[in-house]
Amino acid sequence: MSIARPLQEWAQRNGLFFALVILIVFFWITSERFMTSANVAVILQQVSVDGLIAIPGAMLVLSGYVDLSVGSLAVLSAVIFGEAMQAGLGLAPSVILGLAAGTGWGAFNGYLIAYLGFSPIIVTLGGLAGARGLSQLITHGFTVFGFGPLFAELGNGTLLSVPVPVWIYAIAFIIGAHVWYQTPYGRHMAAIGGAREAARSLGIKTRVIPFWLYVASGFASAIGGLIVTSELDGASVSLGLGMELDVLTGILLGGVAFTGGRGSLFGVLFGTIFIGALSNGLIQINVSPYFQQVAVGMALVFAAGLDVLYQRLDRIRFTEEEPPAAVATAEASEQAEETA
Amino acid sequence: MTAPARHPVLELRSVSKSYGPVRALRGVSLKVEAGEVVGLIGDNGAGKSTLISLVSGSAPPDRGEILVEGAEKTFESALDARDAGIETVFQALALAPTLNIVENVYLGRELLRRDPIGRSLKWLDKGAMRREVASGFQRLGLTLPAVTTKVAALSGGQRQAVAIARAVLWDSRIVLLDEPTAALGVKQTEIVLGFIQRLKQHGVAVIFVSHNMQQVLRVVDRVIVLRLGRKVFDGARANLTGPQLVGLMTGALAEEASVARAAPAVPGPSSKECGNAV
Numbered sequence: 001m002s003i004a005r006p007l008q009e010w011a012q013r014n015g016l017f018f019a020l021v022i023l024i025v026f027f028w029i030t031s032e033r034f035m036t037s038a039n040v041a042v043i044l045q046q047v048s049v050d051g052l053i054a055i056p057g058a059m060l061v062l063s064g065y066v067d068l069s070v071g072s073l074a075v076l077s078a079v080i081f082g083e084a085m086q087a088g089l090g091l092a093p094s095v096i097l098g099l100a101a102g103t104g105w106g107a108f109n110g111y112l113i114a115y116l117g118f119s120p121i122i123v124t125l126g127g128l129a130g131a132r133g134l135s136q137l138i139t140h141g142f143t144v145f146g147f148g149p150l151f152a153e154l155g156n157g158t159l160l161s162v163p164v165p166v167w168i169y170a171i172a173f174i175i176g177a178h179v180w181y182q183t184p185y186g187r188h189m190a191a192i193g194g195a196r197e198a199a200r201s202l203g204i205k206t207r208v209i210p211f212w213l214y215v216a217s218g219f220a221s222a223i224g225g226l227i228v229t230s231e232l233d234g235a236s237v238s239l240g241l242g243m244e245l246d247v248l249t250g251i252l253l254g255g256v257a258f259t260g261g262r263g264s265l266f267g268v269l270f271g272t273i274f275i276g277a278l279s280n281g282l283i284q285i286n287v288s289p290y291f292q293q294v295a296v297g298m299a300l301v302f303a304a305g306l307d308v309l310y311q312r313l314d315r316i317r318f319t320e321e322e323p324p325a326a327v328a329t330a331e332a333s334e335q336a337e338e339t340a
Numbered sequence: 341m342t343a344p345a346r347h348p349v350l351e352l353r354s355v356s357k358s359y360g361p362v363r364a365l366r367g368v369s370l371k372v373e374a375g376e377v378v379g380l381i382g383d384n385g386a387g388k389s390t391l392i393s394l395v396s397g398s399a400p401p402d403r404g405e406i407l408v409e410g411a412e413k414t415f416e417s418a419l420d421a422r423d424a425g426i427e428t429v430f431q432a433l434a435l436a437p438t439l440n441i442v443e444n445v446y447l448g449r450e451l452l453r454r455d456p457i458g459r460s461l462k463w464l465d466k467g468a469m470r471r472e473v474a475s476g477f478q479r480l481g482l483t484l485p486a487v488t489t490k491v492a493a494l495s496g497g498q499r500q501a502v503a504i505a506r507a508v509l510w511d512s513r514i515v516l517l518d519e520p521t522a523a524l525g526v527k528q529t530e531i532v533l534g535f536i537q538r539l540k541q542h543g544v545a546v547i548f549v550s551h552n553m554q555q556v557l558r559v560v561d562r563v564i565v566l567r568l569g570r571k572v573f574d575g576a577r578a579n580l581t582g583p584q585l586v587g588l589m590t591g592a593l594a595e596e597a598s599v600a601r602a603a604p605a606v607p608g609p610s611s612k613e614c615g616n617a618v
Contacts, residue, residue, distance in 0.1 A: 183462040184450040187443045191436035198434040201398065202448040203419025261438035 015306075016253060016270045023274065027281035034284045041163060045231075047276035048169035049224040050246050051269065055176040056216035058251045058268040064193035064260030065120045065210050067217045069109060069127025071243030074225030075236075076131040077102035081226060082144035082235030091151060099222045105131055106218015110211035128244065135237050145234035155230030165227050172220070173269065180265045185209065193260025242293075249296055250275045252303035255310070262310075275299065347410030349374045349545045350395070350426075350514050355404030357390050364390035366569040367404070374513065377536055377546045379560035379577075381553070383589050386566040388549050392518050395547070396428035397421030409513070419448060427507035428516040433499055437492035441484060442466075442473045444491055445506045476509040480538060497531050504535045507544075514545045533559050553582040567591055 027034040053070050060067050081098030089097070109127055112118040157164045180186040191199040192206050200206045224243075229235045254271030256263030275296060282292050348371040357365040365387045372378050382388050393399045395406065397415030405412050408424045415421045418428070428434075435444050446469050453463045473487045482501055484494075491499060507515045517536070536559045539546050550556050556563065563580060565573035565588040573588045587593035 178461065178463075182464055184452075184464060185462075187436075187439055187447065187450070190438055190443075191447055194438040195434075195436040198436055199447075201396075201418050201428070201430060201434045203397075203417050203422060204448050257438075261436070 016255065016267060016274065020270050020274050020277065023277055023281070027277065027284060031281065031284035034281055039280070039284070043273075043276050043280045044166050045163045046280065047273055048163070048165040049227050050243065050250060050276065051169050051272040052165075052172050052227075053217070053220045053224050053243070054247045054250050054268050054272050055172055055265070056213050056220050057247050058254065058256050058263060058265060059176070059180070059189055060120075060210070060213045060217060061248075061251050061256045061258060062193050062260060062263050063189040063210050063213060064196065065113065065213070066124065066248070066258075067106075067109065067214065068121065068124040068244045068248075069105070069131055070217060070221040070224075070247055071240035072128045072131035072135070073102040073105050073218050073221035074228065074240035074243060075135045075238075076105065076225070077222035078225040078229040078235040078239050079135045079139050079144070079237060081229060082147075083138055085147055086144050091148070095226065098226055099219065102222025102225065103215060103219040106215045106221070107211075109218065110214030113214065114207045114211040132237070139235075139237055141237055143234045143236040145232075147230070147233060151230050152233060153230075155227050155232075165231075168223065168227070173265075177265050189213075190261050190263075193257075194262065245300065246275055246279075246296060247272075249300040249303060252307065253299060255306070257307055257310075258304070259307075271303075347407070348372055349409055350547075351405075351407040351410075352391075352395075353405045353407070355391075355394060355401045355406065357387075357394060357399070357402050359390075363569050365394070365401075368566070368569075368571050369404075370564055370571065370574065372514065372545045372547060374545055375540055375543045376562065377540050377548060377560045379556040379563045380547055380549045380566065381551070381556060381563065381585060381589060382566035385568070386589070387569045388566055389518070390569075391566070392428065392516050392547075392549060395421070395426060395514075396516055397426070422449070422510070422512075425511070425513035426516065427510060427512035427514070428518065429500075429503045429507060430518050433503045435491050435499055435503060438490060440490050441487045441494075441502055442469050444502055445469075445473050445476075445509060449510075473505075473509065477505060480505060480508060480535075497527065500532055501535070504532070504539075508539060508542060512544060514547070515539055517546060517548045519549055519551065529555070553585050556585070557582065565589055 024035075033039050053074075057067055057070065077098040080101040081094050084094035084097045085091070105127060109123055112123050113120050154164055159167055180189075188199065188204050188209055191202075191204055192209060196206060221240075225240060228239050232239075250272035251263075251268050252258060252271070253274055254264065254267030254269070256268060278295055278299065279292050282295060283289070350372040352368060352370050354367040354369050355365055356363070356367050368387070368391065370378075380388055380391065390399075394401050397418045397420050400415065406415070407413065408426065413420075413424055415424070421428070436447060439447065451465045451469050451472075452458055453465045457463070458465070470487055477484060477487070482505060484498055484501060491502060494502065504515075504517075517532075533555060536546055536548060548556065548560060557577060557580065560577050562576055563573065563585065564571060565585065567589060572591075584593065
């Protein structure tokens with residue numbers, strides 16, 4: 001018990017926040033446009049799609065699972081929506097079909113993984129390839145566009161001068177934070193991710209919870225796909241490429257352990273904004289777009305390094321404190337025995 | 341809870357369980373009274389773990405009945421058994437290391453806020469849980485680090501204390517301890533044995549599974565010996581010695597002789613006697 005432990009916990013909780021502040025200050029200094037209200041709105045709009053998908057995504061990682069199919073489910077939902085619109089089904093049925101496509105595939109992922117015990121990485125990697133392939137098959141690679149002004153509001157509209165996607169993200173985040181911090185499900189997810197056998201023996205629903213998280217992940221991906229489609233006014237098969245990488249990097253940068261059991265949704269919020277600000281800022285200072293991919297990749301590896309570091313620190317803390325604590329308990333129980 | 345019960349707190353009636361061709365339990369009957377500590381011993385493969393998993397709700401029996409306070413129970417899951425007042429402390433302790441002490445104690449049956457909004461949003465009542473755990477630890481004479489400490493930061497003995505405290509705080513009527521001291525040092529073992537006594541004082545029935553004859557003889561009131569899926573001995577601890585128990589476990593002591601000598605193994609009026617003789 002020294003100053004090291006509170007310091008470490010503080011850094012674990014706030015390190016990313018200050019890294020984000022430093023990043024913003026850096027781009028603020030180096031680029032005139034970065035901190036203009038127009039550009040901040042652009043960043044927030046870009047972040048809201050990834051952030052929305054990262055909410056169930058982070059819950060999956062917390063529970064010891066992962067969803068790599070999110071970008072492909074987003075494009076599948078988008079092209080099914082586009083084809084339905086082109087077939088003249090009307091806006092509402094097309095939106096419902098698009099959402100059903102992503103959500104249904106998410107349920108398929110969840111059933112294979114949670115109930116049949118398939119590997120999460122392999123099943124969702126299959127989804128990553130399969131859902132995008134299916135999208136190309138449906139569209140033959142052609143982009144469908146022109147969905148009318150009402151649908152354009154979803155991606156481009158504003159409410160009280162805040163973009164609609166940001167509203168959607170904010171509402172989803174409040175719901176997600178409630179589930180994560182204020183309901184039994186948050187701790188059940190951490191228990192499933194950190195000690196699955198223990199959770200099972202205590203009667204926690206170790207199949208039902210991950211199943212519904214995959215459904216939610218598919219649903220969030222579908223909404224994300226529709227938002228991007230609305231922003232572009234086109235359902236292109238190149239939509240959502242590399243999205244799973246950005247989303248996962250945000251989650252891991254936010255301090256959710258890839259092995260499950262530990263993490264914070266507020267950390268994921270900062271992690272997602274960090275990735276958004278990094279990509280945007282690099283464009284503002286005229287860095288090659290190829291380098292942006294390098295930067296996101298490096299951020300992912302850096303996040304993995306932080307994860308290892310936190311685990312080592314946890315172990316050091318444990319071994320340092322064990323002897324005095326154990327003695328204290330023994331003495332206390334002896335005293336209790338005497339008084340009894 | 342300690343009032344003279346009309347029924348034994350736990351009763352098994354000729355319970356059998358097979359896993360494929362392996363007949364793990366063959367018609368085992370037993371009774372446990374409130375406030376009684378029963379040692380369950382047997383060699384590897386004697387059926388101890390099977391018996392524990394049936395009573396803890398992890399697996400259903402093929403034949404026979406499980407009664408809790410005279411009422412027949414069918415457990416669909418571990419949660420059903422916990423709801424019936426049966427708490428199991430497994431070898432692995434069933435703790436989530438990344439959660440804190442309070443979160444672990446209430447894992448799987450968290451307290452929710454009582455108001456309509458809290459109920460409909462499944463809103464945790466964190467304050468109440470923290471208070472309950474803190475006062476419960478005090479009642480049990482336990483000193484642990486702050487109740488919001490993560491279990492990963494606790495020592496082996498402290499984790500044991502949390503797992504056992506979980507059982508007591510829930511007003512469980514029956515606590516199953518499956519080799520609770522197997523991985524512990526001397527000092528931590530003493531703490532656990534002290535806890536068993538404290539559970540007994542609280543009127544809780546304890547079934548204590550162990551390989552360690554010395555520990556069994558120190559804390560139990562009654563000993564049940566399983567061998568190859570059958571109950572071969574059921575009697576008061578008094579006058580038993582370690583070598584005798586080992587003989588019963590391995591079959592070196594003749595089954596019939598030992599059972600005849602040491603009071604009945606079949607449920608009946610006389611086995612109640614042996615429960616009350618404590």
